[in-house]
Amino acid sequence: MGTALVYHEDMTATRLLWDDPECEIECPERLTAALDGLRQRGLEERCLCLSACEASEEELGLVHSPEYIALVQKTQTLDKEELHALSKQYNAVYFHPDTFHCARLAAGAALQLVDAVLTGAVHNGLALVRPPGHHSQRAAANGFCVFNNVALAAKHAKQKYGLQRILIVDWDVHHGQGIQYIFNDDPSVLYFSWHRYEHGSFWPFLPESDADAVGQGQGQGFTVNLPWNQVGMGNADYLAAFLHVLLPLAFEFDPELVLVSAGFDSAIGDPEGQMQATPECFAHLTQLLQVLAGGRICAVLEGGYHLESLAQSVCMMVQTLLGDPTPPLLGLMVPCQSALESIQSVQTAQTPYWTSLQQILSSSTHSPEERSLRLLGESPTCAVAEDSLSPLLDQLCLRPAPPICTAVASTVPGAALCLPPGVLHQEGSVLREETEAWARLHKSRFQDEDLATLGKILCLLDGIMDGQIRNAIATTTALATAATLDVLIQRCLARRAQRVLCVALGQLDRPLDLADDGRILWLNIRGKDAAIQSMFHFSTPLPQTTGGFLSLILGLVLPLAYGFQPDMVLMALGPAHGLQNAQAALLAAMLRSPVGGRILAVVEEESIRLLARSLAQALHGETPPSLGPFSKATPEEIQALMFLKARLEARWKLLQVAAPPP
Ligand code: X5A
Ligand code: ZN
Numbered sequence: 001m002g003t004a005l006v007y008h009e010d011m012t013a014t015r016l017l018w019d020d021p022e023c024e025i026e027c028p029e030r031l032t033a034a035l036d037g038l039r040q041r042g043l044e045e046r047c048l049c050l051s052a053c054e055a056s057e058e059e060l061g062l063v064h065s066p067e068y069i070a071l072v073q074k075t076q077t078l079d080k081e082e083l084h085a086l087s088k089q090y091n092a093v094y095f096h097p098d099t100f101h102c103a104r105l106a107a108g109a110a111l112q113l114v115d116a117v118l119t120g121a122v123h124n125g126l127a128l129v130r131p132p133g134h135h136s137q138r139a140a141a142n143g144f145c146v147f148n149n150v151a152l153a154a155k156h157a158k159q160k161y162g163l164q165r166i167l168i169v170d171w172d173v174h175h176g177q178g179i180q181y182i183f184n185d186d187p188s189v190l191y192f193s194w195h196r197y198e199h200g201s202f203w204p205f206l207p208e209s210d211a212d213a214v215g216q217g218q219g220q221g222f223t224v225n226l227p228w229n230q231v232g233m234g235n236a237d238y239l240a241a242f243l244h245v246l247l248p249l250a251f252e253f254d255p256e257l258v259l260v261s262a263g264f265d266s267a268i269g270d271p272e273g274q275m276q277a278t279p280e281c282f283a284h285l286t287q288l289l290q291v292l293a294g295g296r297i298c299a300v301l302e303g304g305y306h307l308e309s310l311a312q313s314v315c316m317m318v319q320t321l322l323g324d325p326t327p328p329l330l331g332l333m334v335p336c337q338s339a340l341e342s343i344q345s346v347q348t349a350q351t352p353y354w355t356s357l358q359q360i361l362s363s364s365t366h367s368p369e370e371r372s373l374r375l376l377g378e379s380p381t382c383a384v385a386e387d388s389l390s391p392l393l394d395q396l397c398l399r400p401a402p403p404i405c406t407a408v409a410s411t412v413p414g415a416a417l418c419l420p421p422g423v424l425h426q427e428g429s430v431l432r433e434e435t436e437a438w439a440r441l442h443k444s445r446f447q448d449e450d451l452a453t454l455g456k457i458l459c460l461l462d463g464i465m466d467g468q469i470r471n472a473i474a475t476t477t478a479l480a481t482a483a484t485l486d487v488l489i490q491r492c493l494a495r496r497a498q499r500v501l502c503v504a505l506g507q508l509d510r511p512l513d514l515a516d517d518g519r520i521l522w523l524n525i526r527g528k529d530a531a532i533q534s535m536f537h538f539s540t541p542l543p544q545t546t547g548g549f550l551s552l553i554l555g556l557v558l559p560l561a562y563g564f565q566p567d568m569v570l571m572a573l574g575p576a577h578g579l580q581n582a583q584a585a586l587l588a589a590m591l592r593s594p595v596g597g598r599i600l601a602v603v604e605e606e607s608i609r610l611l612a613r614s615l616a617q618a619l620h621g622e623t624p625p626s627l628g629p630f631s632k633a634t635p636e637e638i639q640a641l642m643f644l645k646a647r648l649e650a651r652w653k654l655l656q657v658a659a660p661p662p
Helices: 029-040 066-077 080-087 099-118 149-161 177-182 235-253 279-289 307-321 337-353 355-362 368-375 389-395 432-441 448-465 478-494 546-564 581-595 605-620 635-648
Strands: 003-007 048-051 124-127 166-170 189-196 223-228 257-262 297-301 404-409 423-425 469-476 500-505 520-525 531-534 537-540 568-573 599-604
Touching (some): 003 029, 003 099, 003 307, 029 307, 048 099, 066 099, 099 124, 099 149, 099 297, 124 307, 149 166, 149 177, 149 257, 149 297, 177 189, 189 235, 223 337, 235 355, 235 546, 257 279, 279 297, 279 307, 337 355, 355 546, 404 448, 404 605, 432 448, 432 478, 448 469, 448 478, 448 599, 469 478, 469 605, 478 500, 478 568, 500 546, 500 581, 520 546, 537 635, 546 581, 546 635, 568 581, 581 599, 581 605
Parallel strands (some): 003 048, 124 297, 166 189, 166 257, 404 423, 404 469, 500 520, 500 568, 568 599
Antiparallel strands (some): 531 537
């Protein structure tokens, strides 16, 4: 099982044959640049490479009219003047004698990728194709697009595999109006698109690209448009859109397959998009999607016109599909005012159709006291730094993947844990004297028999910090869990970790000598009420509903984690933590993104037999099991979250779900 890469060199054949400044950016070098990038980084050879085959006429007929297909077919024999004349009948389109062949290969590649994923040959994959597809309509080429590759893929998945829920994530910077039209009244396809809009003054200048276009008939609520009204949107804006709009809806929708209209004209440097998101952002967006649909992701290239930015972004996505850890996200994690307004407008339009948004919106109706707290933190307006591109692209460093992926040190015999293959048992330990010295600092909280385990856990921590191990699970006796966590925090700091995020579940008290200097972010998930000691130390109850749990993760834990940018995450499951298997797995899986996978999970031994396997799988990169049917958060759960968010969002700007009033 792995990642498919579907490609055919013939797709570089089509190119513009006359002068047209609008169309010249859609050039063959786009594909060669992306492929060269993958080759240079050794990513191509790690994929299952499939050679694209043309889609049949019948397959094209899933979306397109017979007359339109025949018309495109005829372009094969037209001369340059005739091609030019035909092209002018469409909006931002050029035909070439090889267009029909290329467009059939592009559509065929998307279908093959769906087959590879849905037959279980691979987990996920990318089709590198030209021409792109998302603007194309039943009987019209549009915006460089001839056949609608992703719409065809969705129809194919429904028809051949009987899928009932498909999510399409269109992160290209243009609105894929073609996809929107095709599935406008179809509730089995949830179409999400963000796009440069500027209140309608950006191509394709359509009112139906705005947030209030939500689909029609049975399909109401299954079209989700997030229009960007300014250029310069960056990593924080894209993340906020995923955490506060796309992911809540996607979890509630519970797709069986995720298709990505993977356009990279939404990345920094692109002449069309004028946005600021750096290539690593696409690694993060990809990893966030990997918790859905059992990890079944089919990405199909759409736009992307800055060759260097395109190649890097494609590499970031493929690397993440392959399971490599995500590189850190650069930049201040503060969404801009205009982005928050856009996010709010989608939430308002979609609230009637989605329970998860009803929860979020209720939590952003603020009391006067809360409103004054919100105003403490004004959001910046977005600014496009002129020559910010090359330094950012140069900085892009790739940590090599650690030799050992996930390791376990356990007080419980390994065989009892049913660990997945590829997980290593930690036998090594730090020196006995060193362990004893740490234990002495926490007098009387360790029994003699705890010391051997502590030595191994310290060794795991060192392994993660040195890049020898990606992440790890350690068990402790119930009594020693809190003390172990204390030692781990101190050792992280002693080893010069800049920021450590502790997510402590169950009965684990905040260490008394915990520094409040911004190096430790301590979040305790336990008990009855939410409480705040400082901007770095607080606690919240564990929700009992799936809706409440998801809101906690997407609305609180991840925005905090992304805002904090930790070097290391300590996830501790102490006595009476109350987490179910699927919850623990989802929390671990999602905490990996903001920290590049560097998580040490400490679990008290009572519950490890139940949790070890799914926790190890999640840390290892497997998609966590489903939380079960969606259940609405209770008013108490929402109130606790609301209480925390209202007070914390002045410091942690990614928590904001709505723009402060002007
Ligand atoms: C696939 C894509 C853009 C067309 C822009 C026309 N099309 N101005 O990115
Ligand atoms: Zn585009």
